[in-house]
Amino acid sequence: MKNLSLMKILLNLLKLLNVRSVDMNSQNKSFNVISTFSGCGGSSLGYKLAGGKVLLAVEMDDNAVETYNFNFPGTPIFHGDIHNLSVEKVLEITGLKPGELDIFDGSPPCQGFSTAGKRDFCDPRNQLYNEYIRLLKGLQPKVFVMENVSGMVKGKMKLIFADILKELKASGYQVKARLMNSMYYNVPQSRKRMIFIGVRNDLNIIPSHPKPQTKPITVGEALKDIEPEFIKYSNNDFVKSVINRVRPGEQFSKYHPNGSYFNYIKLSRNKPSPTITRSGFGQFFHESGRYITINEIKKLASFPKDFKLIGNPEDKWARIGNSVPPNMMKAIAENIQKEILAKI
Incomplete structure (x- = not known):
């Protein structure tokens, strides 16, 4: 009886080890990605850290392309207007056939939606998602990820959000969209983004987003081991006049008679950074009063x-x-690998 019980224990242990081995192998399995509107490579780096390989990046900004090429020297990049990139050209560069791509990624320019801008309903940049969808329909990847700003679900911009969701689903995908905040994913910055994830209908897998993974990391925690490459203070007369009165975490607009300088802020060491914007240079200040x-x-x-x-x-x-x-x-990529790609 003792030997029989021991055998059962050993068999159960072997099954458990085998399940864990299969799970680890599925999570470590490499996957391929095409990244559109790639910028300098923030998304590409995330995919790489998760074990993915970017087969092609697409970007038209000269400085972004130069930066991308330096940091990802082995990755082909289409340097130009996405309107001029055909599905056939993508397949030629990557050596793929329709349906073979694992993840199709893209962050269509969002200035027309952004709450940090004018939120112009007619901004032509709001329509660049059509180019993303055009390539999506032709490539038919197993999964897609599309990132945009939270402003696209606010006010009249909801109409465009609804249109995007409709077109993505009509392309042959189950789609889920969720607001995610980067501060819960090991990023010391509060940055809300709308993340669309789609899974091709024939795969019969429901899309999912990763659950929050970490507590917010504060500015103080993040920068404790970072040496600033320079110490510089603003020459702006208004900034100089209020810099010692502005409290950590406050915007400078509180001290301006007309409410100007809304985007100027003194970071608090006890909170995550607010959203870092494209035009924020010279607007973020250390508690000491110097530039970040x-x-x-x-x-x-x-x-x-x-x-x-x-x-x-x-x-x-x-x-x-x-x-x-x-x-x-x-x-996001690790969740896709575990919950979607590993089940195909």
Whole structure:
């Protein structure tokens, strides 16, 4: 009887080890990605960290392409207007056939939706998602990920959101869209983004988003080991007049008679950074009153220290402000691998 019980225990243990082995193998399995509107490579880095391989990036901004090429020297990049990129050309570059691609990624420009901008309903950039959908229909990937700003579900912009959702579903996909905040995914920045995830209908798998993974990381925690590459203070007369009165976490507009300087903020060491925007250079200040530096902003966006930014400070800041934080995309990619691709 004892020997029989021992045998059962050993068999159950072997089954458990085998299940864990299969699970680990499925999570570690590589997957391929095409990234559109790639910027300097925030999403691409996230996919790479999750074990993926980017077969093609698509970007038209010269500085973004130069930065991408430096950090991802082995990845082909289509440097030009996405309107001029055909499905046939994508298949030629990647060597894929329709339906073979694992993940089709894209972050169509969002300035027309953004709550940080004018939120112009007629902004032509609001329609670039049509180019993403055109390629989606032709490539028929197993999964797609589309990222955009939270402003697309606010006010009259909801009409475009509904249209996008309808077109994505009509392309042959089960689709789920959810607002995600990067501060719950190992990024010391509060950055809300709408993340669409779709799974091709024939695969019969319901899309899912990763659950929150970490507690918010504060500015103080994130920057404690970062040496600023320079110490510089603003020469702006208004900023100089109020910099010592502005409390950590406050916007400078509170101290301006007309409410101007809304985007100027003194970061609080006890909170995550607010959203880093493309045009935010010279608007983020340390508690001491000095400017926040490029090295510090990289850390607040979860870019590694060795990620190279190219150009003047405004260019470097814009690249970070336009990027999906790599650690957030890593979490999304890992969830897709585990909950979708591993089940195909």
